[in-house]
Amino acid sequence: MAGVSAEAAFAYHEPPIATILNLTGFLIVLNIINVCLDKLLYCGLIGQLFVGILWGTPGAKWLDRETETVIQQLGYLGLIMLVYEGGLSTSIKAVRANLFVSLCVAITGIGVPMGLSFILRELVGASSLQAFAAGAALSATSLGTTFTILSTTNLIATRLGTVTTSAAMLDDVVGLVMVQIISNLGGNGSSFDALTVIRPVFVSIGFAVGLFLVCAFLIGPCVRKALRSKLKLPRFMKTIQFAFLYQTVVLVGVVAGATYAGTSSLFAAYLAGVIVTWFDGTIADFKMAESAGQDDAHVSHESASQMADTCSPGSPGSPEQHSDPSTDVSSARCDEIPTGEVVYERYYKQPVSRILTPLFFASIGFAIPITEMFRGSVIWRGLIYSLLMMFGKMVTGLWLVRFSFNPVSKLISHIKDYIPGPRLFCTPKKPNEPQKRKEEPPSSSATATSHDKINENTETHAKTSVHRAPSNRETTSQPQLQQTERLESNQRSSTTFPAKPKSLYPPSILALAMVARGEVGYLIASLAQSQGMFSTGPSSGISEIYLVIIWAISICTLVGPICVGTLVKRVQKLQKNRGNSGSDPLGVWGI
Numbered sequence: 001m002a003g004v005s006a007e008a009a010f011a012y013h014e015p016p017i018a019t020i021l022n023l024t025g026f027l028i029v030l031n032i033i034n035v036c037l038d039k040l041l042y043c044g045l046i047g048q049l050f051v052g053i054l055w056g057t058p059g060a061k062w063l064d065r066e067t068e069t070v071i072q073q074l075g076y077l078g079l080i081m082l083v084y085e086g087g088l089s090t091s092i093k094a095v096r097a098n099l100f101v102s103l104c105v106a107i108t109g110i111g112v113p114m115g116l117s118f119i120l121r122e123l124v125g126a127s128s129l130q131a132f133a134a135g136a137a138l139s140a141t142s143l144g145t146t147f148t149i150l151s152t153t154n155l156i157a158t159r160l161g162t163v164t165t166s167a168a169m170l171d172d173v174v175g176l177v178m179v180q181i182i183s184n185l186g187g188n189g190s191s192f193d194a195l196t197v198i199r200p201v202f203v204s205i206g207f208a209v210g211l212f213l214v215c216a217f218l219i220g221p222c223v224r225k226a227l228r229s230k231l232k233l234p235r236f237m238k239t240i241q242f243a244f245l246y247q248t249v250v251l252v253g254v255v256a257g258a259t260y261a262g263t264s265s266l267f268a269a270y271l272a273g274v275i276v277t278w279f280d281g282t283i284a285d286f287k288m289a290e291s292a293g294q295d296d297a298h299v300s301h302e303s304a305s306q307m308a309d310t311c312s313p314g315s316p317g318s319p320e321q322h323s324d325p326s327t328d329v330s331s332a333r334c335d336e337i338p339t340g341e342v343v344y345e346r347y348y349k350q351p352v353s354r355i356l357t358p359l360f361f362a363s364i365g366f367a368i369p370i371t372e373m374f375r376g377s378v379i380w381r382g383l384i385y386s387l388l389m390m391f392g393k394m395v396t397g398l399w400l401v402r403f404s405f406n407p408v409s410k411l412i413s414h415i416k417d418y419i420p421g422p423r424l425f426c427t428p429k430k431p432n433e434p435q436k437r438k439e440e441p442p443s444s445s446a447t448a449t450s451h452d453k454i455n456e457n458t459e460t461h462a463k464t465s466v467h468r469a470p471s472n473r474e475t476t477s478q479p480q481l482q483q484t485e486r487l488e489s490n491q492r493s494s495t496t497f498p499a500k501p502k503s504l505y506p507p508s509i510l511a512l513a514m515v516a517r518g519e520v521g522y523l524i525a526s527l528a529q530s531q532g533m534f535s536t537g538p539s540s541g542i543s544e545i546y547l548v549i550i551w552a553i554s555i556c557t558l559v560g561p562i563c564v565g566t567l568v569k570r571v572q573k574l575q576k577n578r579g580n581s582g583s584d585p586l587g588v589w590g591i
Contacts, residue, residue: 022062026055030358042152042565045145045361046558052365059370068366075363078356079144079519080269081348084251086147086156086165087273088340092281094162102163105396106170109514110139113392123381124545126534133182133528134549138389140175141168142518142557143266144360149513149561153568160506160589164513167396169270175520176264177201182528204263211254211271220282227286243338244347247276276340283337360519367522368554372542381544382551389552390515390559397511400589401504505571506589509564516560521553 030051034044055062063071095102117135120126126134146168150156156165177200236242251272258268373382525546528534534543574585584590 023067026051026063026362027355027358030362031354034358038152040565041562042149042568043561044152045148046561048358048361049365049368049557052362053368053370054365055362056366058366058368068363071359072363072366074356075360078352078358078360080255080265081352082144082147082357082360083266083269084273085151085344085348085352086143086169087270087275088277088344089151089156090165090270090274090277091157091162092274092278094159095166098159098163098166101399102166102170104399105163105167105510105514106174108399109141109167109171109393109396110174112395113138113389116388116392119388120385120545120548123385124548126545130528130534130545133524133533134545136175136178136182137521137524137528137549138392138517138552138556139171139178140517140520140524141171141393141514142516142520143168143172143270144357145516145518145557145561146513148357149516149564153565155509155568155590158586158590160510160586163400163589164510168514169267171514172520173204173264173267175524176267177204179520179524179527182524182531182533200262203261204267207258207261207263207268208271211275215275215278219279223279223282224286227283227290238337240338240343240346243340244343247340247343250275273340280337280339364519364522364557367526368550369542369547373547373551373554375547378544378547378551382548383555385548386552386555389517389556393514393556394511396514397507400507400510503585503587505567505585506587509567509571512560512563512567514560515556515563517553517556521557522550525549525553 030048033047033051036044037047038044053059056068057063057065114132114135117138118128118131120131120134121128146165147156150161150164155161181200251269254272254275255265255268258271259265373379529543529546534545534549571585578584
């Protein structure tokens with residue numbers, strides 16, 4: 001009976017004061033170091049990772065194994081919420097507009113590290129299956145790290161942030177598919193067959209397509225029909241509490257369904273955020289379309305000003321909104337049904353950013369076997385492999401680099417622009433030429449900047465802007481005319497890609513943001529190690545292949561955020577110094 005009564009409930013005991021002080025200090029240090037490093041380099045997550053190493057099993061062992069397990073589980077919950085927030089901040093129109101670029105970046109970020117990983121066959125004597133598992137671990141991009149970097153630097157809502165998050169999400173989806181493949185393979189390479197690879201891939205694609213079809217052909221028409229019929233909703237359905245309830249149900253339902261279906265819970269969390277954003281956008285678009293139709297019907301000025309005060313306060317460039325105040329639904333304020341971002345800001349943000357996210361990055365620190373990594377043969381192999389894996393992700397930035405298709409003519413034009421010698425023999429020097437040369441760089445920079453911003457508009461507007469820049473053709477110098485003609489030629493030869501930047505800041509930020517690996521890399525490597533894929537003999541210790549992989553994941557996770565933070569700090573300084581001159585270092589990618 002005593003045994004039965006003991007198992008019937010968990011007896012409550014007051015925690016020892018040492019435990020309370022230990023956990024309190026752990027949370028306080030995690031938040032303090034995060035704030036300090038975010039102020040310096042926008043990389044507070046690196047400090048949290050080191051705190052995890054210090055407090056956990058790799059370091060001082062101030063936390064027992066059960067506590068580390070709980071922290072790891074709560075931290076993964078924080079990762080899910082972090083990815084969900086990324087889905088909420090995603091613009092569907094921006095993703096659709098930049099989908100091709102994102103796919104190119106993602107495919108490059110997967111294929112190059114996977115191919116370079118086969119150098120492990122020569123570096124540490126790995127087999128092809130072991131090199132494949134290493135490439136799978138290093139082909140993933142840390143979603144949590146990427147979203148944290150972009151949110152901290154206020155880039156997540158820009159076009160550069162959209163491309164980066166979309167590519168990182170695709171990389172992680174492939175990485176998490178690799179988790180299922182490696183789990184099916186185990187330590188026996190003979191079990192490799194087509195079904196092992198195809199099943200997780202098609203489950204992930206099928207789940208995403210299924211959600212898209214449900215939203216497009218079931219939920220969307222039902223919502224629009226309800227709005228058109230001016231269905232009167234109960235008051236409680238317009239409260240933020242009800243919005244919190246249904247959005248949480250969507251998040252939990254989609255994550256649970258995806259996990260049981262065999263795909264990634266992180267991928268599902270991102271899709272849940274996108275679904276909530278799409279739902280909010282559907283309601284807003286219907287309100288705008290309805291008000292535009294009433295505007296064509298010449299509604300009175302009084303009702304027009306009433307609608308302008310309700311549906312679109314402060315939206316730049318939007319037309320006046322009109323509504324009939326007698327209707328219940330169409331005249332309801334757009335903010336009566338709170339959006340997903342409003343709900344997240346009120347209910348989720350503080351506990352996620354102060355408790356769950358720090359626990360997640362600290363739990364990554366628990367997984368780094370730092371005491372085993374500092375052996376001579378492991379260090380130099382790990383550094384070489386780390387450099388290769390950094391290069392494997394940094395090449396993704398080439399998709400945003402502007403290349404010239406006429407390098408010879410460009411070189412000649414630069415010589416003519418910057419070396420005054422040929423001009424002395426070709427053209428006579430006018431008395432007022434020095435003053436014109438001094439005025440030339442701002443004019444050229446303004447022309448180039450205007451082209452950068454107008455690239456996404458029609459070719460007619462671009463040409464108009466180009467012809468408008470040199471206001472006096474008779475007094476404009478010959479090199480200036482040549483530069484204008486080159487800009488017009490570049491505009492005519494533009495492809496379906498968005499305008500590529502003239503500075504290297506956007507490609508560099510993209511490349512370095514993709515470098516960070518993190519949770520998925522550690523997950524794949526740990527899974528492969530636990531299933532004996534990296535073992536090279538009967539010894540039961542940690543294999544050298546696994547330690548080399550951990551070196552690469554750890555260095556990439558450290559270097560990426562620090563470099564991105566440094567670059568973003570430099571860009572923000574340039575933006576502040578240039579002020580309203582119209583010359584943004586990020587160009588159209590900062591919009």
